[in-house]
Amino acid sequence: MTDQNASHSSSAVHHQAEQLSTQLIHHGYTPPSEFQAPQPGVFKASTVFFPNVAAMRQREWKDKSAYTYGTHGTPTTFTLEERLCALEGGTHCVLTPSGLSAISVVSFTNLKTGDHVLIPDNAYGPNKVLAEGELKAFGISHTYYDAMNPADLAAKIQSNTRLVWLEAPGSLSMEFPDLIEMVRICKARSVLTALDNTWGAGIAFKPFKLLDDNELSVDFTIHALTKYPSGGGDVLMGSVMTRDDTLGLKMKLTHMRLGLCVGANDVESVLRSLPTMPLRYAAQDHIARALGQWWQDQAACVQVLHPALPGSPGHQHWKNLCATQGGMGQAAGLFSVMLDSRLSQDKVDAFCDGLSLFKIGYSWGGPVSLVVPYRLETVRSSWPSEVKKGHLVRFSTGFENVHDLIEDLSKSAQRHLIF
Numbered sequence: 001m002t003d004q005n006a007s008h009s010s011s012a013v014h015h016q017a018e019q020l021s022t023q024l025i026h027h028g029y030t031p032p033s034e035f036q037a038p039q040p041g042v043f044k045a046s047t048v049f050f051p052n053v054a055a056m057r058q059r060e061w062k063d064k065s066a067y068t069y070g071t072h073g074t075p076t077t078f079t080l081e082e083r084l085c086a087l088e089g090g091t092h093c094v095l096t097p098s099g100l101s102a103i104s105v106v107s108f109t110n111l112k113t114g115d116h117v118l119i120p121d122n123a124y125g126p127n128k129v130l131a132e133g134e135l136k137a138f139g140i141s142h143t144y145y146d147a148m149n150p151a152d153l154a155a156k157i158q159s160n161t162r163l164v165w166l167e168a169p170g171s172l173s174m175e176f177p178d179l180i181e182m183v184r185i186c187k188a189r190s191v192l193t194a195l196d197n198t199w200g201a202g203i204a205f206k207p208f209k210l211l212d213d214n215e216l217s218v219d220f221t222i223h224a225l226t227k228y229p230s231g232g233g234d235v236l237m238g239s240v241m242t243r244d245d246t247l248g249l250k251m252k253l254t255h256m257r258l259g260l261c262v263g264a265n266d267v268e269s270v271l272r273s274l275p276t277m278p279l280r281y282a283a284q285d286h287i288a289r290a291l292g293q294w295w296q297d298q299a300a301c302v303q304v305l306h307p308a309l310p311g312s313p314g315h316q317h318w319k320n321l322c323a324t325q326g327g328m329g330q331a332a333g334l335f336s337v338m339l340d341s342r343l344s345q346d347k348v349d350a351f352c353d354g355l356s357l358f359k360i361g362y363s364w365g366g367p368v369s370l371v372v373p374y375r376l377e378t379v380r381s382s383w384p385s386e387v388k389k390g391h392l393v394r395f396s397t398g399f400e401n402v403h404d405l406i407e408d409l410s411k412s413a414q415r416h417l418i419f
């Protein structure tokens with residue numbers, strides 16, 4: 001082969017590749033209109049095409065009537081947002097890269113310099129850390145209130161209090177608050193309410209319709225879709241939802257300005273898992289109650305903290321909300337135990353290390369059962385008198401066989417939880 005031939009053939013190859021590229025890019029694909037399948041199609045885009053400049057100038061993303069750019073939503077993200085609204089009863093929803101970023105969207109949507117926010121003392125920890133960090137730096141003050149004492153909440157509402165965070169139950173200490181009474185107090189004082197409803201998952205109770213016979217509702221919910229909606233322990237995502245059009249638009253603008261968006265493949269995973277969520281929720285509920293009952297009979301355990309078990313703090317509030325107001329008496333597969341304070345921390349840690357089916361790790365709602373020992377001082381600054389203090393260990397149940405899980409607990413407890 002001469003040099004000339006070599007260069008000729010290389011440019012021919014180049015030309016052919018360009019032609020192929022053009023053919024592949026402009027292949028006559030149109031999305032299927034008559035293709036019915038269990039899962040919605042997955043649409044991925046940063047760029048969205050407009051038929052002409054006039055259409056580009058006219059299109060409006062805020063009301064979801066059109067597509068303009070990937071960060072403003074795709075058919076895939078809109079589908080998940082709409083399904084989450086259908087599940088929980090909201091009308092506006094945005095997706096965020098994590099549950100924590102959903103919390104930040106609510107705070108940044110509603111709070112400005114000089115405002116005050118109330119956070120439950122037993123709140124999901126990073127919500128407090130955000131208040132102590134960025135919110136404080138922006139001149140937004142916060143106070144913690146005792147979620148089990150509505151009078152404490154009422155007393156701590158100030159003239160500049162804009163927002164009250166709610167959580168039912170606390171995700172480590174598991175006390176179930178009188179959510180209905182707390183929302184009533186906030187409404188009466190015209191303070192916005194935001195519920196971290198990750199535990200309820202839109203299944204255990206309806207936050208936008210707290211009472212069967214009137215319209216009492218929280219203003220916002222957030223979810224860590226990372227937990228039940230994902231169900232796989234493999235996706236990080238959050239959502240923010242409201243029923244109010246004005247708040248909904250404010251939320252969308254803040255969400256857009258913060259540049260928050262989620263990947264289509266992650267949304268696909270959640271869309272795939274969502275239809276089985278009520279079944280998974282019920283299955284893990286069943287396992288968690290069986291394990292909680294087992295713990296109640298163990299000498300090393302001074303208290304089981306599970307809102308559906310009598311004797312757990314706030315059990316009556318759980319019953320009122322989840323077993324009467326349209327609820328079916330459900331609970332998430334999450335509970336904590338207080339182990340006898342006479343046991344050393346080393347023994348409690350060795351008990352956790354000694355488990356084989358329960359893995360040591362954060363989060364919940366996935367297929368694998370998890371355990372985490374927590375230090376009391378990191379969970380709450382003060383404890384209600386109904387809680388018998390000791391070593392707090394939190395369990396989240398996966399889908400393992402309940403007898404296998406009990407055997408795992410039993411073996412490690414016999415070895416390590418001895419006085």
Ligand SMILES: *Cc1c(COP(=O)(O)O)cnc(C)c1O
Pocket residue numbers: 097098099100101124171196198199223224225226227236237238363
């Ligand atoms: C996990 C969790 C979050 C945060 O979700 P991430 O996706 O992990 O950021 C928020 N609130 C509660 C109650 C949670 O359990």
